[in-house]
Amino acid sequence: MLRVEKLQLQLHGKSILEEVSFDLPRGQTLCIVGESGSGKSSLLRAVNGLMPATFDSLMFRPKNGPAISLKEYWKGRVGLPGSRWVMQDPLSALNPKLPLGLSIGESVFAQKLKPLELKxxxxAALADVELPAEMAKRRPAQVSMGQAQRACLARALIARPDLIFFDEPLSALDAIVQKQIAATMKRIQTRFDITFVIVTHDLGFAAAYADHMLVLRGGKVEANQSAEMFFQAPESDYCRELIAAAHELGGLPETVAKVSGSKAAISC
Known part of the structure; x- marks a missing residue:
């Protein structure tokens, strides 16, 4: 689905990402974790052609089509075909002057649907994220943060994407709403066979939902493992420290084995 080989990014002479590689199959979830400033969000932007990265290979295969070399695709364009984004702050991502329905419908305006078809x-997109149809008439200031993030998810989903990039999609929400929306995300992924790439600080979320883990530290890859192997046999001392710190803070379930380490190394 998405293959990245030896991606590197430099800005103003400073190395931001060094030889980052991963291979993500269709319909699965990659969680990208690491300290603040480790390059997680920069990696999302670089993979979408929004930052001037170099790489040996960057390939994307849509559901209904051949593999695409993004180096060629990005000549005059950015982004990945058939992909959408969901950002950290839903209220900043939505136009405050528009009702939610229009913001959601923007993703399919190019299809030139008839008014009744668009409605x-x-x-349907609102129902998919467990919001009533009447929410289409409300503006962002009239809904909760959780409802706003569900609206952002509906805006991504209405276009029936192959891939959704999430940049800290739950961190602005309270714990109960986080769990509810995480469950909605997983249900949607399973129903529509969508691939997820998720930047997160939350190892508890990753333990519950990730298929693959990519751990960054200072722009370098500390681990590139299946989620199962990451939590059972992490590849480096730093990863063991991350897991140990999450356990100490109560952020991991007891089903994840405890490993030796110290939260002193963590600056998330």
Whole structure:
């Protein structure tokens, strides 16, 4: 689905990312974790052609088409075909002057749907994220943070993407709403066979939902493992420290084995 080989990024003479590689199959979830400033969000932007990275290979295979070399695709364009984003702050991501329905429908305006078809598509997208159709009439200031993030998820989903990039999608929400929206994300992924790439600080979330783990530290890869192996046999001392710190803070379930380490190394 998405293969990255030896991606590197430098800005103003400073190395931001060094030889980052991963291979993500269709319909699975990659969680990218690490300290603040480790290059997680920069990696998302670089993979979308929004930052001037170099790489040996960067390939993307949509559901209904051949593999695409993004080096060629990005000549005059950015982004990945058939992909969407969900950002950390939903209220900043939504136009405060527009009702949610119009913000959600923007993703399919290019399809030139008839008014009734567009209304039906918006209502269906809202239902997919467990919001009532009446939410389409409300503006961002009239809904909760959780409802706003569900609206952002509906805006991504209405276009029926192959891949969704999430940049800290739950960190602005309270713990109960985080769990509810995480469950909605997983249900949507399973139903529509969507691939997820998720930047997160939350190892508890990653333990519950990730198929693959990519751990960054100072722009370098500390681990590139299946989630199962990462939590059972982490590849480096730093990863063991991350897991130990999450246990000490109560952020991991007891089903994840405890490993030796110290939270002193963590600056998330």
């Amino acid at each position: 039906a598509a918006i209502s």
